[in-house]
Amino acid sequence: MSAPTHAPVAEPSPRPSGLAGFAADWASDQRTFKNVSWGKAMMWIFLLSDTFVFGCFLVAYMSARMSTAVPWPNPSEVFALHIGGSDVPLILIAIMTFVLISSSGTMAMAVNYGYRRDRRKTAALMLLTALFGATFVGMQAFEWTKLISEGVRPWGNPWGAPQFGSTFFMITGFHGTHVTIGVIFLLIIARKVWRGDFETGKRGFFTSRKGQYEIVEITGLYWHFVDLVWVFIFAFFYLW
Amino acid sequence: MVDIRSGTDGALGHAEVEDVELYHPHSWWTRYVFSQDAKIIAVQYASTAIAIGMVALVLSWLMRLQLGFPGQFAFIDAERYYQFITMHGMIMVIYLLTALFLGGFGNYLIPLMLGARDMVFPYANMLSYWLYLLAVLVLVSSFFAPGGPTGAGWTLYPPQAVLSGTPGGKDWGILLMLSSLILFIIGFTMGGLNYVVTVLQGRARGMTLMRMPLTIWGIFTATVMALLAFPALFVACVMMMFDRVLGTSFFMPAIVEMGEQLQHGGGSPILFQHLFWFFGHPEVYIVALPAFGIVSDLISTHARKNIFGYRMMVWAIVVIGALSFVVWAHHMYVSGMNPYFGFFFATTTLIIAVPTALKVYNWVLTLWRGDIHLNLPMLFALGFIVTFVNGGLTGLFLGNVVVDVPLSDTMFVVAHFHMVMGVAPILVIFGAIYHWYPKVTGRMLNEAMGQLHFWVTFVGAYLIFFPMHYLGLIGVPRRYYEMGETAFVPASAHTLNEFITIVALIVGAVQIVFLFNLVWSIRHGRDAGGNPWRATTLEWQTPETPPRHGNWGKELPVVYRWAYDYSVPGAPEDFIPQNQPGPDNLTRETAT
Numbered sequence: 001m002s003a004p005t006h007a008p009v010a011e012p013s014p015r016p017s018g019l020a021g022f023a024a025d026w027a028s029d030q031r032t033f034k035n036v037s038w039g040k041a042m043m044w045i046f047l048l049s050d051t052f053v054f055g056c057f058l059v060a061y062m063s064a065r066m067s068t069a070v071p072w073p074n075p076s077e078v079f080a081l082h083i084g085g086s087d088v089p090l091i092l093i094a095i096m097t098f099v100l101i102s103s104s105g106t107m108a109m110a111v112n113y114g115y116r117r118d119r120r121k122t123a124a125l126m127l128l129t130a131l132f133g134a135t136f137v138g139m140q141a142f143e144w145t146k147l148i149s150e151g152v153r154p155w156g157n158p159w160g161a162p163q164f165g166s167t168f169f170m171i172t173g174f175h176g177t178h179v180t181i182g183v184i185f186l187l188i189i190a191r192k193v194w195r196g197d198f199e200t201g202k203r204g205f206f207t208s209r210k211g212q213y214e215i216v217e218i219t220g221l222y223w224h225f226v227d228l229v230w231v232f233i234f235a236f237f238y239l240w
Numbered sequence: 241m242v243d244i245r246s247g248t249d250g251a252l253g254h255a256e257v258e259d260v261e262l263y264h265p266h267s268w269w270t271r272y273v274f275s276q277d278a279k280i281i282a283v284q285y286a287s288t289a290i291a292i293g294m295v296a297l298v299l300s301w302l303m304r305l306q307l308g309f310p311g312q313f314a315f316i317d318a319e320r321y322y323q324f325i326t327m328h329g330m331i332m333v334i335y336l337l338t339a340l341f342l343g344g345f346g347n348y349l350i351p352l353m354l355g356a357r358d359m360v361f362p363y364a365n366m367l368s369y370w371l372y373l374l375a376v377l378v379l380v381s382s383f384f385a386p387g388g389p390t391g392a393g394w395t396l397y398p399p400q401a402v403l404s405g406t407p408g409g410k411d412w413g414i415l416l417m418l419s420s421l422i423l424f425i426i427g428f429t430m431g432g433l434n435y436v437v438t439v440l441q442g443r444a445r446g447m448t449l450m451r452m453p454l455t456i457w458g459i460f461t462a463t464v465m466a467l468l469a470f471p472a473l474f475v476a477c478v479m480m481m482f483d484r485v486l487g488t489s490f491f492m493p494a495i496v497e498m499g500e501q502l503q504h505g506g507g508s509p510i511l512f513q514h515l516f517w518f519f520g521h522p523e524v525y526i527v528a529l530p531a532f533g534i535v536s537d538l539i540s541t542h543a544r545k546n547i548f549g550y551r552m553m554v555w556a557i558v559v560i561g562a563l564s565f566v567v568w569a570h571h572m573y574v575s576g577m578n579p580y581f582g583f584f585f586a587t588t589t590l591i592i593a594v595p596t597a598l599k600v601y602n603w604v605l606t607l608w609r610g611d612i613h614l615n616l617p618m619l620f621a622l623g624f625i626v627t628f629v630n631g632g633l634t635g636l637f638l639g640n641v642v643v644d645v646p647l648s649d650t651m652f653v654v655a656h657f658h659m660v661m662g663v664a665p666i667l668v669i670f671g672a673i674y675h676w677y678p679k680v681t682g683r684m685l686n687e688a689m690g691q692l693h694f695w696v697t698f699v700g701a702y703l704i705f706f707p708m709h710y711l712g713l714i715g716v717p718r719r720y721y722e723m724g725e726t727a728f729v730p731a732s733a734h735t736l737n738e739f740i741t742i743v744a745l746i747v748g749a750v751q752i753v754f755l756f757n758l759v760w761s762i763r764h765g766r767d768a769g770g771n772p773w774r775a776t777t778l779e780w781q782t783p784e785t786p787p788r789h790g791n792w793g794k795e796l797p798v799v800y801r802w803a804y805d806y807s808v809p810g811a812p813e814d815f816i817p818q819n820q821p822g823p824d825n826l827t828r829e830t831a832t
Contacts, residue, residue: 027449032440038360041437045467049429052471056518060475060490060511068506155487161506166488170479 043218047225054229057174058236061167065240073159075238078147093238096139097230100179103132104227111220114213119193122216126190129223133183140176144169168237175233178226182219189219264789274370276362277789278347281369283680285343288369289336290755292376296331297748299324308741310722318721319407322391325719327379329394330417333523334424335376337665341530342428342466343372345672346435346459348680352779353456355444355797355819357790359434368434371427378420387411393719395520398491398512402484404498414484418477425470425477435463444778446799450554451818451829453777453803454547457554458533461561462526468565469522476515483507513575517568524661525564529557531668532599535621537803538671539603541775542618543610544814546804546828548602556595556602563592573641574648582641589639593632600629611807611814616690617773620671623698624664631660634709649719652712655705663701670697670754677758678772682785683765689757693750700747707736776815777803802829 015021026032033041065072076089083091110125147168154169156162192198198213265271272280303324306316316324347365351358359365382389391407392400392414404410408417439452439460452460479490483504491512492504540547547553569577569585603625612618634656638644647653670693677685712718715728723729771780783793797819805816805827816822 029448030441030443030445032449036441038437038441041441042361042433045436046429046433049432049467049471052468053474056472056475056515060479060515063508063511064490064506067508070506154482155489155503162489163506166482166486166490170482170488 037214039218040214040221043221047221050225054174054232057171058232061163061171062236064163064167065161068161068163071160073157073161073164075240078159078164079143079238090238092139092143093234096136096143097234099132099139100136100227100230103129103136104224106132107220107223111217114193114216117199117213119196119199122213123190123194126186126193126216126219130183130186130190133179133186133223137176137179137183140172144172171233171237175226175229178229182223182226185219186223189215271789274366276358276366278351278359278362278365279680279787279789279791281365282344282347284369285347285372286340286345288373288376289340289344292331292380293336293340294751294755295380296328296336297751299328299331301745301748303328304741304744306721308738319391320388321721322393322719323389323407323413326391326393326396326417327383327389331379332662333394333527334421335379337527337661337669338428338466338523339372339424340669341527341665342435342459342463343369343431345455345530345534345676346463347431348676349455349779350435350438350459351442352679352782352787352791353453353777354439354442354447355778355792355799356438356442357792357796360437360442361434364430365434368427368431371423371430375420375423375427378416378423382408382413382416382420385412385416387413390414390417392417395513395516396480397516398480398483398507398509399493399495399504402480402492403495415481418481418484421477422474422481425474428466428470432463432467435459436467444797444799447818450551451799451802453533454536454550454553454557455530455533455777457557458529458531458536461557462529465522465529465561465564466526469519469526471519472515473519476512476519479515480512510572510575513572514569517571518565520571521568522561522564524657525560527661527665529561531624531665532557534672535624535668536599536603536606537777538617538621538668538675539606540804540806541675541773542613542615542621543607544613544806545606545610546806548605548608549598550802550804552598553602556598559595560592563588563595567592570639570644573644586639586641590636593636593639596632600625600632615674616685616687616694617671617675619691619694619698620667620674623694624667624671627659627667627698627701628664631656631658631664635660647712649717650712651708651716651718654718655708655712658705658708663705667698667701670694673758675773676779677761678768678785679779679782680786681762681765682768683761683763684768684772685761685765686757689753689760693754693757696750697747700743700750703743704740704747707740711736774813774815776801776805776817778818781817781819801827804828 016024028034036044077087079093080087080089081091082088106125106129110122110129113121113125147165151158152165152168154166157165193213193216198215265275265277270276275281275284302313302316303321305313306321347359350356379389385408387408388411389408390396390401390413392409396414396417400406400409401414402409406414408414439449439456443452479488482488483490483492487503489504489507491509492502492507493509494505495502536547536553567585567589569581570589573582573585634652638647638653638656674685674690677683711733714730714733715726716723716733723734768785770782770785773780778797778799779787781797782791798821799818800821801816801818803818805811805818807814808816808826808828811826816826
């Protein structure tokens, strides 16, 4: 790549203040977000769009729950586990939430080591994150199995409003799908990191730029988003 | 492709992508079929959209035949009629207009007008088209499925959409429709992310957002809106699919069908309407904003005058886009709503008229004392302005709750939305095709055929839809298979219906002339040269016409001025291309 040879496009002008400055920043030359790569910008915008998907799911669930004429099953009882002779409310969900939040921590550390180009630690932490994610999905499968064995179906359940089962399976299922996709993606990227594809500029998806570990951060963005969504599902579905 | 990152000193890297860093196709298949070149993808999108649009046009003929001559055509029974209505509406709104404006014009114009080599993620862009094609094929397959396509109306309101009384409700029709929409949304998201990131992050040097042509502003804003509005439709489709397949009760209340109590209970049909229109109203502007943008450029170029109030035009596009997310329930005044909500939604609806009217004034003021060339793009642009004003004014009627309630579900509504989001954007599409066809193929479209096409389409559209206002006011309902005898509709209304049908057949037939023109001119059109309209924007400054893969040859263009330097006093020609350096006093950019 050669050095810039073109004449200046415009004289640098003093940055306007206030709202005009805000608009000028957004409208500035070539790229709106100066140090943001194409991939990262794409992930942010995709997540914004995905926020609307989950937002619509949750709003639909809330409107169904608020307008139902029959009682809504009590989450503290439905989601309780029978441990050591007594019902412990929400214990499984508490563990699931803890696991998923922990995975956000390991993901953040992976991003850090990625930028230090510490391949082994990055890959190990990504694998740990994927393991946490898989654990989460496994516990979700356990929870689904338990509820199904107790008679909860998408079209009805023994305790009250049929929308309980339908919204529960739909929203947790959609979230679980997101986690699963995230786990698969983490494994793919971790393998590439481990092999050192990012050092050699090996041909293939996401690897063509030498020494760039940004894809770890982009994967992390997605992962943190999925965690954040879970916090809302947890709050609106289990704590309400 | 490789994007250029800033250096360690924070200064922007040189925006020159070496030719070798582009993805290069190696075979005919990857060059023309599974192509990652935005220009090829644009042509693929546009051809598919026009092809499926022709199907929708034929469906509208069949509907009009039934309305004009009820009982004359034995094969149009009530069920088929509703299937025709549904498929006509859905195809026209989603698979033609949305796909053609964003997938077609967006793909072609965004990289070229911004001075980029391609979209930022060419591979995802290619997948976007193939998912769109799959969605279209799934949609078409419903014509051949048992029970035929769904006849639920393009709004697909439950509970009727999934009941046996509606064609396709208990057969494959509704399932194929919902699957097709879900595929379309996933495919569109892949393309939409491309368009947005390319506009935000992939511009040429000197191309600030406030130097972008308004076409790009329209497409960009519409794409952002689509990325936020389609999720609501996606969710609604998924939930209705579950209602139909799994027997859930998201939208299904306790209901008796054919004397039989169904298993559903407690669902809310109104919830579907909210989700649908949270998508549906922004959708109107997803179609309208690219049209606004394109028509601004057509008018400025062919009146040889800078657009009046460029900054205002940009802000109007952004404000319309934002406002359109808080007006959706004006489609639901008769669904039952708290009166305060009606007040809120009526107010926001009428506020949208302010930026919209501002745009219309600015188009007219751009024309004022301009050097108007009455060529085909300009004719279609003028046709758009009057049609849009007409449809916009009836929108003010329907935006008010008390006026909407009696007019709701009459032909007045049909007239309104066909004027404002049917005919008006289609006129812009035609104008845009006449405008950009020389860049895509290197040849001009035939002028005589174009004139015939314009006058019959424009006058015909008015003859079709203008009388429908009257029909609606005297109370002719929409979506009725046949009117029968009523106490309030005079017999003359029937004569009018016959007239409308005959005009509709003629207008439809003229579109065949247009299609013939498109094909004929590829070989026989007059040679266009690189810049036949003497336009300023970057796509007319490419080294080759049609532009090759990579668009710009060795060096990317550098932008020195806005897109509207027409008839600048003191300049040697009546236009100054955006990539032409020059003294700063030779521009009209600061005049706005």
